């Protein structure tokens with residue numbers, strides 16, 4: 267995709283049942299919720315997290331927080347199967363010993379989108395981000411170091427994994443509004459897992 271960014275087609279597909287079951291457990295302890303941006307807009311994507319810390323946004327800003335603000339309890343721990351998948355994908359992408367401490371889980375229903383952004387709330391930009399797509403296909407917009415750089419479009423489908431680090435770690439990216447559809451295992455939604463090393 268770019269220097270430092272590789273797309274591993276269908277890499278996670280063999281684990282789909284395990285991932286679905288683990289996701290169900292996480293979402294029962296820490297339900298998906300639509301968070302509010304610092305500017306006061308409710309995001310169309312619903313989010314939850316697992317791991318030592320979770321990514322949250324509210325009127326105060328963006329941050330990684332060990333506590334789920336909705337429950338007042340720690341986020342569910344990261345299932346060993348998630349951790350292993352992320353490490354295996356990172357290694358395939360050229361990043362040995364990836365040890366994520368956070369997994370942000372995004373749920374898109376038809377029409378939901380993610381505006382162009384950079385992932386820059388972490389402190390360790392040497393570690394890659396590993397991103398797993400499940401369910402309905404999406405159009406991933408991949409730009410450059412500046413918001414105004416032109417974007418290329420990639421179709422991400424069920425099981426695809428993007429490993430993204432190095433020179434493109436801080437490139438702008440987003441997701442176009444999700445087209446309607448029905449996935450045999452995940453139904454009318456797309457789930458994206460992004461694994462990060464935040465510290």
Ligand code: MD6
Nearest residue numbers: 372385395397430441458460
């Ligand atoms: C998504 N992904 O695929 C949104 N960020 O739903 C991201 O924002 C993302 O896929 C950093 C690295 C990989 C990603």
Ligand code: FE
Nearest residue numbers: 383384385439
């Ligand atoms: Fe991102």
